Amino acid sequence: MLELITSDAIPFRHAFFTRKGGASSGIFAGLNCGTGSTDQSEIVAINRARVAEAMGVDLPALVTVNQVHSADVVSVSAPLTDRPRADALVTATPGLALAVLTADCQPVLFADPKARVIGAAHAGWRGAFEGVLEATLEAMEALGARRGDIAAVIGPTISQPAYEVGQEFFETFADEDRANTRFFINGQGDRLLFDLPAYGLHRLRLAGVGHAEWTRHCTYRDSERFFSYRRATHAGEQDYGRLIASIRL
Template identity: 70%
Template sequence: MTLEILTADSLAPLRHGFFTRRGGASSGVFSGLNCGPGSSDQSEIVQINRARVAEAMGVEPMCLVTVHQVHSADVVTVTGPMGERPRADAMVTATPGVVLGVLTADCQPVLFADRQAGVIGAAHAGWRGALDGVLEATVAGMVDLGAERRRIRAVIGPSISQAAYEVGPEFIEAFIDDDRGNSRFFVNGEGGRYHFDLPGFGLHRLRQAGIGQAEWTHHCTYGDPERFYSYRRTTHAGEADYGRLISVIRL
């Protein structure tokens, strides 16, 4: 099956893409393009999937760089292929030919570019990382490499939508304690529960960081099992594990 790659006009002409699960070699609960080495999928199959992504981006597999994601606000500056994956949740680079990749399964994959400066970034932004400032840290890392905030474009890829993201009262407290205005990203659910707008929160934080443009592709990972992996959907189904989507960008 052919790979399916979602793109954004605002990042063109840079090569980039939010890959769906279509076109991969994995089977079972991972069926499709599972690119997560942290999953229990066969490592050889994951490497085949990642090689297909690298080929689609026009590079050798070693030039596809990902990190060991830990829901932090830590950013790594990448200058070339890396050996062991550092623990972080975002990367920035000004090095042509390096493909930055983030893995997600409901969290926000965010791709950044200042095309004029030749600086790009990629971030994994779940609720914890977004609240702790991973998006702002990615922008700051790009500025350190010569980007200008007003020229940076950021696109949030397939993520869990508000309708599918039910949370408890202890969850909302963390956001209200940080900023009472964050209450606007929650709506009432049933039984004292709430629904959280993760992409809306991400867009807010990006715009507050002063970048030129921020958008979401409006694809919900939870609601489209044919195209996307979803941690929450897997949990509700009682499945043992789940695949990871990959989103990439290169100069």
């Protein structure tokens, strides 16, 4: 059985899928939807087909991009034959399911129910820092959305107690804006702990969305439900599964 995490703030069909209900095995056990992983491509295709079915679309209408930790956004009006390098998608076309893959980074789903415009963004620290969330809002506005009518929901992501970073990482944020220091607390020794979802919510609210929330699920701490790049790295695993989040009109 697939497990779908949803939010009452989004009135359209959507889901932050957990790893449950997939066909993959081993370190990828469950619903690994990462075509860039070393999992068997045939198995990943089965997993993505299950997601498409849950979203009520044919597999070609489950639209993803080649994610590169950028602030680039693609406006989609039909299924893509090639996956462009970008980290967010928007559409006003019914029948398309926009989707992003994550494994600790923030999956963010956007919806303007009045204009009937939706978006999906992959927002790790670098993408959020570079402005992928604001770029997604701008692309939605180009399709007729209004920021004050947009709800943005951050799905399962790494939480602050699990996100240890170094001084150089901290200085990147502090140099950009001293107010960013609020998203860090002291960790072990000279390490710090970064609050990625709080930073994402801050950027969204500063950008003027009507509603912003986090589902409050931590990918690192719940290995039964979520894949985690950082947890896999700490365990010395060679690869890791990718979670998928999707939204459609």
